[in-house]
Amino acid sequence: MDQQELRITAALAYVDLKDEEYEKLAAAVEQMLQYFSKMMEVDIKDLPPTTHALVRENRTRPDQALPFPDTDSLLENAPETEDRFIVIPNIL
Amino acid sequence: MSSLSRWIGVLTDPTSFDLYVKYVEQVEPKIGAFLQFDPRLGLRESSSEGPLKGVPFAVKDIIAVKGFPLTCGSRILEGFLSPYTATAVEKLQRAGAVVVGKTNMDEFGMGSSTDTSFYKQTNNPWDLERVAGGSSGGSAAAVASGMVPFALGSDTGGSVRQPAAFCGIYGLKPTYGVVSRYGLVAYASSLDVVGICASSVEITEEVFALIRGKDERDQTSLDTEELYRRKELPGKDARDQASLEAEEASGAQYRGASSGRGGGVRRIGFVSGNLGLDSEVERAYLHTREVCSSLGYEVKPIELSMLEYYAPVYYTIATAEASANLARYTGIRYGYRPEYAENPEELVRKARSEGFGEEVKLRILLGTYVLRSGFQDQYYQRAQRIRTAIRRDFERVFQEVDVILSPVFPTQAFKHGSEGLDPFQQKVADRFTTAANLAGIPALSFPAGLAGGLPVGFQLMAPVFGEELLFQVARRFAEVLPPLNPPSYPSPWS
Numbered sequence: 001m002d003q004q005e006l007r008i009t010a011a012l013a014y015v016d017l018k019d020e021e022y023e024k025l026a027a028a029v030e031q032m033l034q035y036f037s038k039m040m041e042v043d044i045k046d047l048p049p050t051t052h053a054l055v056r057e058n059r060t061r062p063d064q065a066l067p068f069p070d071t072d073s074l075l076e077n078a079p080e081t082e083d084r085f086i087v088i089p090n091i092l
Numbered sequence: 093m094s095s096l097s098r099w100i101g102v103l104t105d106p107t108s109f110d111l112y113v114k115y116v117e118q119v120e121p122k123i124g125a126f127l128q129f130d131p132r133l134g135l136r137e138s139s140s141e142g143p144l145k146g147v148p149f150a151v152k153d154i155i156a157v158k159g160f161p162l163t164c165g166s167r168i169l170e171g172f173l174s175p176y177t178a179t180a181v182e183k184l185q186r187a188g189a190v191v192v193g194k195t196n197m198d199e200f201g202m203g204s205s206t207d208t209s210f211y212k213q214t215n216n217p218w219d220l221e222r223v224a225g226g227s228s229g230g231s232a233a234a235v236a237s238g239m240v241p242f243a244l245g246s247d248t249g250g251s252v253r254q255p256a257a258f259c260g261i262y263g264l265k266p267t268y269g270v271v272s273r274y275g276l277v278a279y280a281s282s283l284d285v286v287g288i289c290a291s292s293v294e295i296t297e298e299v300f301a302l303i304r305g306k307d308e309r310d311q312t313s314l315d316t317e318e319l320y321r322r323k324e325l326p327g328k329d330a331r332d333q334a335s336l337e338a339e340e341a342s343g344a345q346y347r348g349a350s351s352g353r354g355g356g357v358r359r360i361g362f363v364s365g366n367l368g369l370d371s372e373v374e375r376a377y378l379h380t381r382e383v384c385s386s387l388g389y390e391v392k393p394i395e396l397s398m399l400e401y402y403a404p405v406y407y408t409i410a411t412a413e414a415s416a417n418l419a420r421y422t423g424i425r426y427g428y429r430p431e432y433a434e435n436p437e438e439l440v441r442k443a444r445s446e447g448f449g450e451e452v453k454l455r456i457l458l459g460t461y462v463l464r465s466g467f468q469d470q471y472y473q474r475a476q477r478i479r480t481a482i483r484r485d486f487e488r489v490f491q492e493v494d495v496i497l498s499p500v501f502p503t504q505a506f507k508h509g510s511e512g513l514d515p516f517q518q519k520v521a522d523r524f525t526t527a528a529n530l531a532g533i534p535a536l537s538f539p540a541g542l543a544g545g546l547p548v549g550f551q552l553m554a555p556v557f558g559e560e561l562l563f564q565v566a567r568r569f570a571e572v573l574p575p576l577n578p579p580s581y582p583s584p585w586s
Binding site: 001005009013014017021024025028029031032033035036038039040042047048049050052053054055059068070074077078079080086088089091 | 173176269311401405407419422424425427428434438439440441442444445448450454458464470471473474478479480516519520530531532
């Protein structure tokens with residue numbers, strides 16, 4: 001994979017990389033993709049995909065709200081709050 | 093034989109509580125197993141009665157315990173306090189067991205050494221210059237050094253079994269869906285399971301019986317209680333019929349132990365061929381085969397025809413799922429937040445760039461790439477199809493044998509730093525463990541003696557829901573080659 005492809009991928013993943021990280025990670029990603037290319041040897045024509053280990057069909061549950069008892073503990077984990085609002089930088 | 097009886101009441105009796113804390117304070121500075129150690133906090137959340145009253149246990153820091161931090165070994169979750177408790181932990185607390193602390197791990201479970209943790213290094217109790225394995229290295233080291241009789245870990249591609257083998261203890265990766273994942277931070281959801289590190293087969297079994305069961309809060313969990321209960325019934329026919337019915341009811345995708353040969357273990361499949369093992373491991377593997385034969389099992393050489401594809405398929409699927417699961421870490425609602433950001437988008441990019449370590453970034457990039465439009469057919473979808481071939485290959489093998497004996501890792505515990513295995517070598521070395529996660533089947537890593545003063549461990553794999561078969565063989569094996577404790581850790585309770 002060339003540097004340009006890696007930059008696009010990093011942007012999609014919301015990860016900024018420093019120049020030295022690009023170099024190191026480009027080599028590591030390339031090495032893994034090479035390794036993945038081993039999969040090209042397998043004839044996959046009659047194989048359906050396995051998307052989940054043991055689950056046969058989609059499972060649903062009743063559409064019921066289950067209130068979480070301690071919402072304060074969730075807000076206490078926010079890095080910055082004002083009253084019960086989470087503070088983020090200005091959007092505009 | 094190590095059982096839980098000596099550990100009962102250790103934390104509920106004031107005298108033994110002090111003795112316990114003193115022991116940990118003496119051992120832990122050398123090992124570095126814990127990210128947090130606070131048995132008093134743990135005591136507040138446990139039942140004062142129950143079969144495991146006052147028994148200490150440790151929890152990998154990727155599993156939620158209310159009131160304790162939950163970092164996943166990552167800077168991006170620095171300071172996060174868990175608002176709730178995982179189902180598996182809650183069940184143990186209800187039985188009276190007490191969480192004493194959270195254990196160190198590779199960041200988000202991504203690694204085989206625990207050295208990718210942002211926070212600290214964990215050392216192997218058998219040789220402090222060596223790694224305890226990973227990613228559940230802290231849990232395995234805490235058990236091996238006698239600080240706890242068991243610990244919970246998570247196993248996505250071998251993360252319980254490999255550290256267990258490196259530390260000379262037992263490591264169970266249960267059948268997928270049998271233990272609730274509620275409260276287990278997601279790495280690769282179709283592969284993740286909560287697993288057990290323990291100092292004996294008996295303890296592994298007891299903990300497994302307590303933590304399994306369907307959970308409304310995990311949509312992939314299976315209702316298997318009847319199945320496991322009846323598997324313990326005497327009489328092969330009753331057991332097989334019950335298994336068939338219960339497996340059907342559980343909604344599992346394919347038949348497990350009952351579709352195999354039924355009854356107890358008679359035939360063990362021995363993975364043959366050039367497996368690329370270190371010479372010490374190879375020798376111990378052959379010796380383990382001899383021990384199994386001497387116990388009266390018929391040991392049959394088998395070939396796992398998809399072996400060379402396990403690790404590439406695993407890393408394609410695991411990184412793809414990880415890139416989606418780790419998208420939630422934005423620095424907005426919780427966790428690490430950068431000092432300054434011009435706008436919300438920059439905040440998210442900075443939080444992720446500064447909060448994730450190198451190995452996690454690598455896997456996010458790989459996962460994002462294999463899921464990108466134009467590349468999906470070549471990687472992700474191909475991997476999912478080969479995963480089907482891997483499952484079918486196991487179904488074929490389990491028509492011939494009851495359980496499979498396989499290596500866990502090609503080496504014993506390696507050294508910290510550049511003298512050890514590099515990150516790519518570590519990934520390639522996952523080829524034996526990733527199979528059980530891809531196929532959803534249970535696997536148990538067990539200690540098989542020492543080589544060069546270090547533990548060596550192997551794993552048994554069974555058809556889905558076949559944990560009892562694994563315990564059966566491991567129990568008998570321990571009669572000949574009992575698990576050993578590292579010499580410098582004279583835990584009074586082990």
